[in-house]
Amino acid sequence: MKKLYVNVRYLIVPVMTVTTIIGLFIGGIYAWIGVFLFGINTILDTLTKDIHLKADFDEDGNSYGIKIFQYSVMYLMLPIFIILQLALANNLYKFIYLEVLEISELVGSILSCGLWAGLGIIYGHELSHNKREGFNVSRAIMALSGASHFTYAHVYNHHLDLGHEDDPATAPRGRNVYAHAWLSHAGQSKFSYDLENAKLKKLNKSFFSLQNKWLLGYLYSLPSIILFVWSGGLVGVIALFIVWVISNFLLEALNFMGHYGLIRETGKPVEHRHSWDNDNLFTSWFFIEIGRQCDHHVRGETYFWELDDVKGPNYGIGYFSLFVLALIPSLFRKFTQKHLDNWDQNYATGAEKEIVNKYYVNELLQKASK
Amino acid sequence: MFKNFFNKKKSFAVNIFPGDQEISISRGETLLAGALRSGLAWPHKCQVGSCGRCRCKILEGKIRPEIDFNYVLDPVDVASGFVLACQSTAKTDIKVSVDLIHKRK
Numbered sequence: 001m002k003k004l005y006v007n008v009r010y011l012i013v014p015v016m017t018v019t020t021i022i023g024l025f026i027g028g029i030y031a032w033i034g035v036f037l038f039g040i041n042t043i044l045d046t047l048t049k050d051i052h053l054k055a056d057f058d059e060d061g062n063s064y065g066i067k068i069f070q071y072s073v074m075y076l077m078l079p080i081f082i083i084l085q086l087a088l089a090n091n092l093y094k095f096i097y098l099e100v101l102e103i104s105e106l107v108g109s110i111l112s113c114g115l116w117a118g119l120g121i122i123y124g125h126e127l128s129h130n131k132r133e134g135f136n137v138s139r140a141i142m143a144l145s146g147a148s149h150f151t152y153a154h155v156y157n158h159h160l161d162l163g164h165e166d167d168p169a170t171a172p173r174g175r176n177v178y179a180h181a182w183l184s185h186a187g188q189s190k191f192s193y194d195l196e197n198a199k200l201k202k203l204n205k206s207f208f209s210l211q212n213k214w215l216l217g218y219l220y221s222l223p224s225i226i227l228f229v230w231s232g233g234l235v236g237v238i239a240l241f242i243v244w245v246i247s248n249f250l251l252e253a254l255n256f257m258g259h260y261g262l263i264r265e266t267g268k269p270v271e272h273r274h275s276w277d278n279d280n281l282f283t284s285w286f287f288i289e290i291g292r293q294c295d296h297h298v299r300g301e302t303y304f305w306e307l308d309d310v311k312g313p314n315y316g317i318g319y320f321s322l323f324v325l326a327l328i329p330s331l332f333r334k335f336t337q338k339h340l341d342n343w344d345q346n347y348a349t350g351a352e353k354e355i356v357n358k359y360y361v362n363e364l365l366q367k368a369s370k
Numbered sequence: 371m372f373k374n375f376f377n378k379k380k381s382f383a384v385n386i387f388p389g390d391q392e393i394s395i396s397r398g399e400t401l402l403a404g405a406l407r408s409g410l411a412w413p414h415k416c417q418v419g420s421c422g423r424c425r426c427k428i429l430e431g432k433i434r435p436e437i438d439f440n441y442v443l444d445p446v447d448v449a450s451g452f453v454l455a456c457q458s459t460a461k462t463d464i465k466v467s468v469d470l471i472h473k474r475k
Binding site for chain 1: 415416417418419420421436437438440442444445457
């Protein structure tokens with residue numbers, strides 16, 4: 001029974017994504033179901049903010065997670081996300097060429113698709129820490145959102161340079177989520193480009209080589225572009241652009257919330273204090289434990305169902321609730337300030353405190369003196 | 371024909387030089403994971419194949435690379451047998467050269 005509970009609880013996203021797809025095919029008010037579910041999730045996340053669970057292990061220390069089941073689900077999410085795009089393309093075709101769809105239905109379809117493509121990126125993240133087929137499925141899932149570069153940048157950049165200015169995915173204090181989404185996305189793509197360039201030069205290969213994973217990654221997104229051009233022409237391209245903007249915004253919002261304002265001294269190992277944990281019940285189950293960032297960044301290849309509470313810095317609220325705060329930068333800064341102060345006092349090393357003083361406190365003093 | 375398929379070895383012996391220490395790693399387990407499980411102070415940092423700290427040289431035997439080592443290691447080094455222990459699983463018994471932390475000056 002415990003095994004069933006531990007494994008089934010991570011099915012919220014697959015079930016809700018399929019529900020969204022069905023809504024898109026039915027049309028009418030149901031085309032908005034993805035947006036509605038996002039709202040419901042925000043409420044559930046807020047209601048469960050004080051419930052924090054530990055990872056489940058039996059008496060012998062073995063996890064209750066069933067690897068083959070969890071991996072089957074994650075792999076299955078690739079065709080599900082493809083069907084999600086097909087459902088939107090179908091609605092575009094009905095709107096443009098058959099003229100049987102209202103504009104409100106199309107808008108609902110685009111927003112629903114964008115939100116769930118974005119939320120589904122959690123599988124792209126999880127599988128990026130796998131090898132061969134898992135890694136390739138990750139690339140394919142990310143390519144559906146035009147972000148195939150993420151898979152390489154996440155492993156070779158974010159996990160190595162976390163908490164440092166060389167990591168575009170770590171947001172410095174004072175940055176808002178809107179600026180971060182663009183800077184992090186572009187920065188990771190640039191990193192991936194440089195990584196491939198350096199590798200190809202070392203191997204004496206041309207930039208236009210089949211070994212150029214940066215270039216290939218963007219080519220993987222070509223089928224989506226062709227599908228939307230075919231189904232909706234210019235409107236289709238605009239629809240796909242909106243879907244990609246929403247899904248990438250959600251991805252970068254997760255990066256933003258996971259490491260905002262945290263600092264690591266150059267060359268020092270990544271430790272639990274270099275990430276924020278978001279591990280209330282709903283966030284943990286919905287985001288397949290991606291919120292257990294503190295443990296994840298120290299044990300990068302640990303299965304998500306084995307990640308645990310390591311008493312790292314914690315905002316105390318889940319991702320949905322924090323995301324709403326992040327959308328209002330002044331509110332987010334106010335909320336996070338007390339957590340950052342606590343981090344400076346109770347988690348930061350002497351050298352990290354010096355960096356805080358150099359880059360933040362001095363800057364504030366200078367601003368105040370002007 | 372299927373004998374080897376059904377009788378796959380479940381673990382492999384890893385001889386570590388200098389020092390000639392022997393450990394055993396399971397099929398599918400990375401060299402680094404096996405070494406750390408055996409209590410060896412194998413140098414490492416990120417464990418995801420991006421820092422290069424766990425690099426070592428395969429002297430004998432075959433490994434299965436889990437990622438493309440050319441991102442982190444020099445291709446000349448890769449050609450001469452250097453691998454990332456955190457991204458290498460054994461295909462046969464192996465002999466490997468690594469400077470364990472306690473051996474460092």
